[in-house]
Amino acid sequence: MKLLVVDIGNTTTKAGVWDGHAIGPSSSCPTQESGELLERVSQLAAAVGHDGTQKLDVALCSVVPEAEKTWLAWCEHEGRTAFVVRGDTPTPLVNRYLTPARLGPDRLATAVAATQRFGVPVIAACVGTAIFVDAVSANNEYLGGAIWVGMAAGLSLLAQRAKTLPQVTIKPPSTAIGGETEACLHAGAIYGTAGLIDALASKMKETIGEDAPLVLTGGNSELLSHYLNKAHEVVPTLTLEGVATIWEHNHRKVDADR
Secondary structure (H helix, E strand, O other): OOEEEEEEOOOEEEEEEEOOOOEEEEEEEEOOOOHHHHHHHHHHHHHHOOOOOOOOEEEEEEOOHHHHHHHHHHHHHHOOOEEEOOOOOOOOOEEOOOOHHHOOHHHHHHHHHHHHHHOOOEEEEEEOOEEEEEEEOOOOEEEEEEEEEOHHHHHHHHHHHOOOOOOOOOOOOOOOOOOOHHHHHHHHHHHHHHHHHHHHHHHHHHHHOOOOOEEEEOOOHHHHHOOOOOOOEEOOOHHHHHHHHHHHHHHHHHHHHO
16 A cells, blocks of 8 residues: 655655655655645645545654644545654654653654664664754664754854854855855854764764664755764655654554454
8 A cells, every 4th residue: 555654844844655665756845834735735745646546545744733734634625544643653663752742753753764774773863954863772762862953943043143143054165164254154054063963873872882873864964964974874765764664553553453
């Protein structure tokens, strides 16, 4: 069975078709919070749903409640079954997070997919509006991790709070030593974020094992990959894969209970 999988992030919504093994056709658009955007939702779903003759079930995770409501309304309008991943949704992992109901479902889904691809222990990092680096133990336990501000959000906040600093977009720096203000901001955003992820991965390895691989996903992961010192893999569809895996895990559980 094919499944429409959706990751509603703070900045970008990604959708793809899961065929039971991998994410196939995929698309993305800016996350919107207005209920008037059902047409845009339909367009995005159509972009990954082949010719529309097959009514795909939908599995999604969201960190934007209003956008989630839009998707659920679309699912109801289209007669599609919707499955929503939460921080306390059952998964193949043992969830050791102290407050699972407050856990970002994207974090949980990303960790689940990382274990499916790389085994345990593993460290999963997402580089987007926010940065999170999470750890899964050798005992298949989701332990939690660390969260910090993403590069674009940090640059925007600096421009708002420090009146003499300009607003700049993310750009690869030519050197770690900026010779003018814009270059300094680019260097700080890129090298600072890479250093943050390297340092967090090192500290987490002290707890879960030095052999734990590091895997990156998120909108800025491919850019940042060139500046990390730690060995790592980049998997752009990691969160979508995790949502699909969690759907399968719960679907099998329902079938087993019948």
